Amino acid sequence: MSCLWAFPEVAGAKHAGITRHYKFNIKLTNVTRLCHTKSMVTVNGKFPGPRVVAREGDRLVVKVVNHVPNNISIHWHGIRQLQSGWADGPAYITQCPIQTNQTYVYNFTITGQRGTLFWHAHLSWLRASVYGPLIILPKRNVSYPFAKPHKEVTIMLGEWFNADTEAVISQALQTGGGPNVSEAYTFNGLPGPLYNCSENRILEYETSSNSTAFKPTLPPINATNAVTNFTRKLRSLANSRFPVNVPQTVDKKFFFTVGLGNSPCPKNQTCQGPNGTKFAASVNNISMALPSSALLQSYFFKKSNGVYTSGFPSFPLHPFNYTGTPPNNTLVANGTKLVVLPFNTSVEVVMQGTSIFGAESHPLHLHGFNFYVVGEGFGNFDPNNDPKNFNLVDPVERNTVGVPTAGWVAIRFHADNPGS
Numbered sequence: 001m002s003c004l005w006a007f008p009e010v011a012g013a014k015h016a017g018i019t020r021h022y023k024f025n026i027k028l029t030n031v032t033r034l035c036h037t038k039s040m041v042t043v044n045g046k047f048p049g050p051r052v053v054a055r056e057g058d059r060l061v062v063k064v065v066n067h068v069p070n071n072i073s074i075h076w077h078g079i080r081q082l083q084s085g086w087a088d089g090p091a092y093i094t095q096c097p098i099q100t101n102q103t104y105v106y107n108f109t110i111t112g113q114r115g116t117l118f119w120h121a122h123l124s125w126l127r128a129s130v131y132g133p134l135i136i137l138p139k140r141n142v143s144y145p146f147a148k149p150h151k152e153v154t155i156m157l158g159e160w161f162n163a164d165t166e167a168v169i170s171q172a173l174q175t176g177g178g179p180n181v182s183e184a185y186t187f188n189g190l191p192g193p194l195y196n197c198s199e200n201r202i203l204e205y206e207t208s209s210n211s212t213a214f215k216p217t218l219p220p221i222n223a224t225n226a227v228t229n230f231t232r233k234l235r236s237l238a239n240s241r242f243p244v245n246v247p248q249t250v251d252k253k254f255f256f257t258v259g260l261g262n263s264p265c266p267k268n269q270t271c272q273g274p275n276g277t278k279f280a281a282s283v284n285n286i287s288m289a290l291p292s293s294a295l296l297q298s299y300f301f302k303k304s305n306g307v308y309t310s311g312f313p314s315f316p317l318h319p320f321n322y323t324g325t326p327p328n329n330t331l332v333a334n335g336t337k338l339v340v341l342p343f344n345t346s347v348e349v350v351m352q353g354t355s356i357f358g359a360e361s362h363p364l365h366l367h368g369f370n371f372y373v374v375g376e377g378f379g380n381f382d383p384n385n386d387p388k389n390f391n392l393v394d395p396v397e398r399n400t401v402g403v404p405t406a407g408w409v410a411i412r413f414h415a416d417n418p419g420s
């Protein structure tokens with residue numbers, strides 16, 4: 001969170017929001033971490049990038065000018081983008097990427113939300129260096145629903161790679177193996193003091209004579225039970241000021257498997273994925289192929305022929321024991337498939353992690369909507385019994401949720417945002 005007094009305000013607009021302008025110059029900058037200097041794609045030469053601050057109800061106008069050889073786009077993570085899908089940012093979904101020496105203006109109004117989000121590049125791995133905070137203050141003379149703290153500090157979590165991150169992901173896609181891992185985790189772009197050749201202090205206490213730093217006792221890093229018990233207690237405020245609008249009935253149910261599969265190795269090539277094939281991530285066994293033009297654009301101009309097809313499966317075509325022994329055939333299908341929902345459909349999505357090539361937790365994120373997390377569990381989702389325990393009273397409202405390792409999570413939302 002930012003210092004609440006540090007940002008200039010335009011006088012006069014008491015209730016209606018104001019328009020705030022930002023300029024993002026995408027440029028290469030030399031950055032040194034862990035005694036290693038490299039040229040990186042940045043916004044305005046900063047890593048992490050500049051903070052964007054607005055109030056609930058304001059309009060943000062961000063002019064992005066691309067001065068680097070890479071194509072790029074910027075996504076405003078968690079912004080509802082009510083009827084402003086053109087400004088959402090995922091490349092090849094809502095827009096074609098911004099080419100070298102080209103400009104794109106993101107223009108959207110922040111409606112019905114406040115808190116700290118972030119923005120990041122949304123093409124390939126450029127987000128490794130192109131990201132920054134996006135702070136939404138409550139409307140003027142309105143407070144957050146918690147006591148004002150003594151001080152607020154924004155902390156952005158990230159990773160530092162000594163290598164060029166575009167080279168890391170292109171090598172992984174080429175060989176079909178997992179991508180090389182980063183050299184360090186970072187807070188606000190800085191590796192902590194535990195890494196070699198890092199002098200960055202993360203947190204230091206100014207200790208007065210009558211107080212010492214309080215060190216909490218924490219469960220071990222792999223204490224799944226402790227973490228699960230904690231997160232399952234989280235609830236929405238569910239009061240008149242912050243009501244819960246979770247769908248009580250559902251028009252459309254989806255069951256998505258989420259996890260890994262593989263693709264054949266191209267001829268005359270050696271691959272480093274499972275048994276000499278390529279790793280492929282998939283949902284309901286469809287691994288997404290990026291189209292050559294943007295999905296929203298091709299829909300809007302009625303030129304979707306050859307860009308995407310409808311008929312993304314609502315359920316797995318070949319059910320299996322998702323968290324047990326994997327099936328013999330783990331090959332994915334590649335495609336650009338989607339589902340079209342009528343306006344105001346109430347939707348339930350159960351996301352089921354699979355154990356193919358190892359179970360792991362996948363964070364899943366929805367663009368253009370917040371959703372309610374109504375249930376979660378380990379093992380396979382039981383459609384007969386698990387829904388009885390769904391929380392339809394005060395579930396947490398989120399834009400991202402982790403699918404538990406070898407488990408499932410159920411979300412609900414109203415599809416009330418055309419174009420998202």
Ligand SMILES: [Cu+2]
Pocket residue numbers: 075076077078365366367
């Ligand atoms: Cu997002």
